[in-house]
Amino acid sequence: MRKTTISRSTRETTIEGTLNLDGSGKTEIRTGIPYLDHMLTLFGFHGNFDLEIDATGDLSVDDHHTVEDVGIVIGQALDNLLGEQQNYVRYGSFLLPMDEVLARVVLDLSGRAYLKYNVEFSREKVGDLSTENVLEFFRALVRESRMTLHIDMLESGNAHHQIEVMFKAFGRALREAVQLLDSDEVASTKGTL
Secondary structure (H helix, E strand, O other), rough: OOOOEEEEEEEEEEEEEEOOOOOOOEEEEEEHHHHHHHHHHHHHHHHOOEEEEEEEEOOOOOHHHHHHHHHHHHHHHHHHHHHOOOOOOOOEEEEEEEEEEEEEEEEEOOOOOOOEEEEOOOOOOEOOOOOHHOOOOOHHHHHHHEEEEEEEEEEOOOHHHHHHHHHHHHHHHHHOOOOOOOOOOOOOOOOOO
């Protein structure tokens, strides 16, 4: 079972996260930001990952530190789980619609951190989540997990729908990429990632 727990404590946040890549989509999320909790629940469900996040942050300031640090914790968990074991599919992609909105998420668990994020929003917040911090979440996750991630909003619309399709499609693409190969072979002609 590929499961790990990461703890992070700073002057701004205290977070403990447990990620099981071989789970069944069960989640327990408490970030203090209800819309982020909802998105992480969707990520776990669509990725078929078990995910527990317990976060306390300086939300009286704003949501930035909590959102970014949750991304850091999930990214570190992925790096911890995939760093040594390299016999997984490696690549994943998913196109996901939600009414008028369409997102494409493509990723490579390459060991090289790179984010391409083509998303614009028509409003500043959805619930208690600042739309600009969706980028900060994915930027932190990509940096810590050392993955290449492209997120393209092919058709924009309702900001709630836009964020939702990103998290769902990211879960689906990652689910594909972390599937184990039948052998110890590494998905690279170099023999290592």
